[in-house]
Amino acid sequence: MMVIGPGLAGADELVAGPPPASRFAWRRGRPRTWRVLIFVLAAIFFIGPLAAAFKYSLQQDNGGYGFANYGQIIKNHEIRTPLVTSLEIAVISAVIVIALMLPTVVWVRLKKPTATTVMEFTTLLPIVIPPVVMAAGIQQFEVNAPTWMLKYIDHAQSGLIPFYVILAMPFTYRALDTGVRAIDLHTLVDASRNLGASWPSTLARVVLPNIQTAVLGALFLTMALCLGEVVIATLLLYNTFPVEMVVLSHQAQIGVSVALSMTTLGFTFLLLFGLSFLAQRRRTGGRVGVL
């Protein structure tokens, strides 16, 4: 061993050993082991129930495995109709909420930044107010609604979409606001206006494409909410996809109900993958001009 600084007190501590990096190399390995262990535990926690549910959805009455429960979703009109209704509600609600919230978020950021706090508070209200209370309020509204209005809110689509748009507001506002904060909104809007673009054109051609990840996130959250909301739909007696799932489980068709859940989950995963794919393309520059 080579001693540096001979004659110094505590010279033993100044022994020139291996460089610190290699000396503590074993410590670098330790977090990696922990990371893997935590990852495996988390995977078991999340994937275990999913795998069990998937296995259950494949179980058939004769004790074997097959896709009979999934076949029921396609064949059975009573199951398919609510699914289609819910998908329609989800798509229309998502489009409406973006059409309403995008100009609002841009307007607040550009013209009234002081209103940000008010907006954040207001958009939180649909979360703060319990769905049961909201449903009771809606019920009261429907009871007292004029006759001409009743024929419009008679269908699940027209009856639920306005309320799902309100329910989606907290998620949409935050997703869009994060997207808008990430770009130089003032300069881009000014440049677009200066070049002759109207406000709708500026929103559609300049703002929207540059916050597409945030918009897709907002769309996804809204659709997920519409496909999962059960309290308001049940209380207002609309037969939507989540309501049908509850009905099926009560009718001892649990296999079909779980198959329906797995289908929704698969649809959600597809949406997520689509989203990450688009975000990835954006990061790597695989973008296409909108003109």
Added chain:
Amino acid sequence: MIRFEGVQRVFPGVTALAGLDLEIQDGELITLLGPSGCGKTTALRILGGFDRPDAGRVLVDDRDITNVPPNKRDMGMVFQAYSLFPNMDVRTNVAFGLRMRRQDKKKRHKSADELLALVGLSETAHRYPYQLSGGQQQRVAIARALAIEPTVLLLDEPLSALDARVRTQLRAEIRSLQQRLGITTLFVTHDQSEALSIADRVGVMHAGRLEQLDSPENVYRRPTTQFVAEFVGAMNRLPGRLGDNNDVQVLGQRLTLLNPNGEKPGEAVDALLRPEAIEIVRDSAGAGTVTDRTFLGSAVRLEVTLDTGEKVLVESSSLSAHVKLGDRVTVRVLADSVVVAR
């Protein structure tokens, strides 16, 4: 011709423009120069239609455009921040204004290609903004602003984010383009050398007012106010005394007073003199000593401490300045006129 008539703009607690009157002739390039918060960008934004004045009006060729929205003004603007649309390639960015004017695709792409050639960036037509350097992005922004054949070109500190070399180069390119196209231009900057080198006339602004609007040389050599004298370039503040015939006695010399204001002869004033308006000669019997020397490349800046205690900044060509620290020198004023501070 562009005319600001008594334009006022007040933000909460700040008066950005306190009655701006300004005329810009056709084909002229005017720079608005001033410290942060003097109102120069507000004036530009009002001309571009991004802000509205609280009082007064803006006219282009005698047409009142005060309330015309920015997308109807036909003015091209280059911003301080990089403003290219990240989702479009360079050619699409340049053609954007033409697309908004419903020009057909072939024509607008041809125009975009011509403008890209004009700013020397033909090879970047299919690149995205993030694939360009800062200088290239600003060149594309200039091409995009010119594509719409604007009546006025507005430049809002377009070079401030660039490094010194690119800035100097692009400055010359902007001036050359502007002269070639004969386009009326308003250029806002806080950089004095930029303002003086590029403009036909320089407007120095202070606290929402135009202090002086004149040729770059006159703004520098014949400032009409104390603020302009002290803001543009380095300045010495030396004790002087007013004479009988609108003149001032400074460092033993008699100079013409540029900004008389009814003072009485014999009154003490501070004379404002540029470092290059003062000459020093090595002289063992001189009245000052060289106490600091800074090499600036093309020039040398010297600090001379007079026997009376005043410090005088002197700037000489680095080739001719042979004095060293501690040398005794005689100080002489080269200018024949002076502005005084009161």
